[in-house]
Amino acid sequence: CGQYFCEDHRLPENHNCPELWRVRTRSPPSVERERISVPRYEVKEPSIMYPFKAMRKEWTSITEIYHLTIGAAVVMAVGLSLMGPGFSWVAYIIQNPLAAFSSALLFMTLFISHELAHKISAKHFGLWAEFRLNVIGISLTTLSIFSPLIKVVSPGTVVVSGVASKEVIGKTALAGPLTNIVLAFLLYSASLHPLCSSTSVASGALLSIWIALLNLIPVGIFDGAKIFWWNKTVWAASFCISLILLMLFLFF
Ligand SMILES: [Zn+2]
Ligand SMILES: [Zn+2]
Structure with a gap:
């Protein structure tokens, strides 16, 4: 996967490898190798063979809810830490809970x-x-x-499994940042409306566009890498829109 040189690497699904999409689509040898190893598992333990097919009908799982809850809690803590520099945010929370x-x-x-959109x-x-945290x-x-x-x-990514084309991977990756761009615009x-003109709505818009822009960075585990790999024009357009909106929110 380019990140972990572990024993699990041959079966990236087992460690929720964030680079799983690369293995699935980019390098046929890895897929080939997986196929060869599959019958061995089929004989020993049929339940290992189809872990995803068995869950496919379910919309979510206990594991996903667990991962998403921890992710959401950490993200909320980051949100709270934005209330003030240093540790002054702790005082702010006590004053304005x-x-x-x-x-x-x-x-x-x-x-x-963002994650649900993916x-x-x-x-x-x-x-x-399904959403999974990663180290x-x-x-x-x-x-x-x-x-x-x-x-x-x-804190993690939506891990995708199944046979997917370049376009499907690109569109799935785009769904996350696109959601944040739309939400940023709405917020x-x-x-601007007098009834909602509180600072938290405005900072929400800023944060949403920040999440979009951050995820559009075309390297590593970010969504931007997948979008860039699928369609450079779509990537450039979404990146520019995010950057322009960020400037707009910051300076106007
Ligand atoms: Zn791996
Ligand atoms: Zn994303």
């Missing part, structure tokens, strides 16, 4: 919408898709609670 938690809840909603999109294309993501997101400037909000429009 309702305002702080409603902002954090909005922040968490932006993250969950999931719904993948399911639409007939793939198995790098959860570490960077946890560090973001304490880091003063850089805020990474990506920003709402913040």
